[in-house]
Amino acid sequence: MNSEQKQRGTNYLFMKKCVRRNPVVPIQQQWLMSMLKLVPQSLMEGKDRQLLAEKLLQEIIMDYETSMRRYMVRSVLIKPDIEGLEDEEEAPLALLPLGLDFSRPWHNSFVQAKNKILSNLHILHPTMKALLDLGYALPVTFFSRLKEPVDCQSLKTDVSLSCSKAEEKILSTWYQKVISLFTQKEALNGVKLDRVDSFYNCVATLMSNQLKELLRRTVEVFVKLFDPEDRNCVPLFKMELTLDEKKMEFYPSFQDLEEGILFIVNRIGQTLQNIQTVHSCLMGGTTTLDTELPNHVIVWATSTLKKSVRDNLEGPKEYFENYVERYGWLVDGTAQARIERFEAEEHSFDEYAAFIDEFFTHKKEILSLPQVAHFPMICLNCEDLKQGLASNANTFAERLMDRIVASHREENKKICREFEAIKERALKVPETTEEMAETIAYIKKVKMKGIQDLLLRIKERCWQMNYFLDVFLFAPEDIALNATVLLWPKMINPIFDEHDDLIEQSKHKTEQELIDKHEKLMVELDKLTCAVTEFEEYSELDCMQQYLADLRALQKCIQEADETVALINKEEALLEWQLSDFPLLNDLKVEIEPYRKLFHLILKWQRTEKRWMDGTFLELNGESMEAEVDEFYREIYKVSRIFQQKQKQIQQELKTPQRKTVEEETEEETKANPTLMCSSVLEQIKDFKVRKDEGY
Numbered sequence: 001m002n003s004e005q006k007q008r009g010t011n012y013l014f015m016k017k018c019v020r021r022n023p024v025v026p027i028q029q030q031w032l033m034s035m036l037k038l039v040p041q042s043l044m045e046g047k048d049r050q051l052l053a054e055k056l057l058q059e060i061i062m063d064y065e066t067s068m069r070r071y072m073v074r075s076v077l078i079k080p081d082i083e084g085l086e087d088e089e090e091a092p093l094a095l096l097p098l099g100l101d102f103s104r105p106w107h108n109s110f111v112q113a114k115n116k117i118l119s120n121l122h123i124l125h126p127t128m129k130a131l132l133d134l135g136y137a138l139p140v141t142f143f144s145r146l147k148e149p150v151d152c153q154s155l156k157t158d159v160s161l162s163c164s165k166a167e168e169k170i171l172s173t174w175y176q177k178v179i180s181l182f183t184q185k186e187a188l189n190g191v192k193l194d195r196v197d198s199f200y201n202c203v204a205t206l207m208s209n210q211l212k213e214l215l216r217r218t219v220e221v222f223v224k225l226f227d228p229e230d231r232n233c234v235p236l237f238k239m240e241l242t243l244d245e246k247k248m249e250f251y252p253s254f255q256d257l258e259e260g261i262l263f264i265v266n267r268i269g270q271t272l273q274n275i276q277t278v279h280s281c282l283m284g285g286t287t288t289l290d291t292e293l294p295n296h297v298i299v300w301a302t303s304t305l306k307k308s309v310r311d312n313l314e315g316p317k318e319y320f321e322n323y324v325e326r327y328g329w330l331v332d333g334t335a336q337a338r339i340e341r342f343e344a345e346e347h348s349f350d351e352y353a354a355f356i357d358e359f360f361t362h363k364k365e366i367l368s369l370p371q372v373a374h375f376p377m378i379c380l381n382c383e384d385l386k387q388g389l390a391s392n393a394n395t396f397a398e399r400l401m402d403r404i405v406a407s408h409r410e411e412n413k414k415i416c417r418e419f420e421a422i423k424e425r426a427l428k429v430p431e432t433t434e435e436m437a438e439t440i441a442y443i444k445k446v447k448m449k450g451i452q453d454l455l456l457r458i459k460e461r462c463w464q465m466n467y468f469l470d471v472f473l474f475a476p477e478d479i480a481l482n483a484t485v486l487l488w489p490k491m492i493n494p495i496f497d498e499h500d501d502l503i504e505q506s507k508h509k510t511e512q513e514l515i516d517k518h519e520k521l522m523v524e525l526d527k528l529t530c531a532v533t534e535f536e537e538y539s540e541l542d543c544m545q546q547y548l549a550d551l552r553a554l555q556k557c558i559q560e561a562d563e564t565v566a567l568i569n570k571e572e573a574l575l576e577w578q579l580s581d582f583p584l585l586n587d588l589k590v591e592i593e594p595y596r597k598l599f600h601l602i603l604k605w606q607r608t609e610k611r612w613m614d615g616t617f618l619e620l621n622g623e624s625m626e627a628e629v630d631e632f633y634r635e636i637y638k639v640s641r642i643f644q645q646k647q648k649q650i651q652q653e654l655k656t657p658q659r660k661t662v663e664e665e666t667e668e669e670t671k672a673n674p675t676l677m678c679s680s681v682l683e684q685i686k687d688f689k690v691r692k693d694e695g696y
Contacts, residue, residue: 012077012080016073019076020069020073024069024072025068027060027065032060032061036057125190126186127182130181132206134174134178138214149236149238150236150237150238152238152252152256152260152261153252155237155260166271178278203279207277207278212294215269216293216294218268219265222268222301223301223304226377227308234377235377236379237257237260238379238381239379242384243331243389246331246333248385250320254317257309258309265305273291274288275289276288308377309377312375312377312378313378315375319373319380327362330362330392331388335359335392339396343400349464352400353467356397359393360393360471362393363390363394367386367390369382370382404464405472408461409478412461412484412485415454415458415485415488416484416485416488419454422446422495425439425443426439426496426502427502430506433510436503436506436507443496443499451489451492454489458486461486517564517567524564528588551595554592558589601635
């Protein structure tokens, strides 16, 4: 059973849906036209009323189709009495208008009200007609149409002045005519004495309505200026795009502009608010006319103007957003962060130039944008924003430019310092041969590599200067520095020529000094040779200490001569000469060595003997004395043998007839004094040993 009821319900719903889908005979067009004819013509006038009529017809068509579909369902189907279809109830069909009362019960009340109005408002009095005629002469607007763009504050001031002037004009013309109208004798003809107050109340009401209508029409005229379908009459307001504290904004703001436009409506509504009634003016009272604008007029004007302002500000707002999108990064810190990050990294001059050109390109692009953008209601001046953005872009470019200019300047100074150092070194007179050789090597290296490197660096400076000439204004000192850098390659060649002459002179002078040193050393060596020969004549054992002092003085001279030889050889090597050899100096060193040993041993023996002979006897040690005596004997004997061999060698050389005469041979055969001194000391040592063995 439940399954069968469910199936019946499903079938009913399906059939109901099919019936509702059936086409419905549309309502006839003539029926709709007949309905529209029933509407008074006055209600059909105006654009909004036409739209309202169309909406009314659409509603009638929808109601007609809904009723027809409902009738078809109720006529064809019967809803089964089962569970689940409680919500499928259809509204009852409309009943035919049978037995309805179409009489007009309001007609009598309307006639009564009309008669009452005629008896209380005095609308048929001739003076009232004259007053109405005067009201038709009232001006419609309190302001002139705007032909040129105006800023919001000036417009507010102008409208305030225009309203004040219009009010003064109305008081001096229309109001005076009204007062003069009621000062005439026939102004109150036909008005009963007990109806005078009612008559003047009627006058006050009529005047209030006339002034309210004047204000209303003035507001409507002003609002109509902002009609979106007639943009030729829309007032033009001056606005600016400004850059203040790194923020781009409108001046005045959208809110200020809207408030300025709404101020005009409020200012019109504040006009003619203190006009006395005719009765108060004639009788000296203070009662004023009620001329306040109806609230619905103010609400309508405010909403209409706000919508119009918002619609007309869409264009400027989009234009402003385009500025923000394209150039906002110049003022919101993005550019600053990019530059700081760029400066923290290492970049080449070309990369700096490319980054600088990016800012200059933006600056040029910004300055090329229109100074004034025109919109239906706004004349937008962008000059302040353009100058601010361009100034920011230029500031960032100059910051980067100052950095590479400083680097360029420092490199120029460095190049000049290096050229100055080369010049100073090239023109300095060398004080020594070593300094001269170093200078020659330095200049040679400079010519081969240093100048080439400097020329490459100067070429790089030239390329950078060509870039700077297009984008940067050099200071006079920078111009002079750049010129100096460019002129150095030409100025350095005469310096090198002067250096060559100076080196040639120094070289000639050094060679002459070296020759003089060589000759002087040879003379000195001859003197030293003679001094060594004189040692052969030393034979006094008591003067041994003096002999040793003379020997040491001679050794010092030989050492000085040796140092002189080293200096001469060094200078010869620097001058690329063949090194000089001084065999005589080596011979002197060999010749003097035996004398040094001899004099030293003899003096040591004399001092030791004296110590043994004159010292404390108990401190003597026989064994050590014996060893020392033997050591002295051996050493002196060795020295004696050296002199003996030397003497024999001399004698052999003297046997050559070409070198010596017979007399010289006889003379040289005699023993030399050093040999005799050795023999004497050996005899003393032998004698000392004998005495020691004998116990003194």
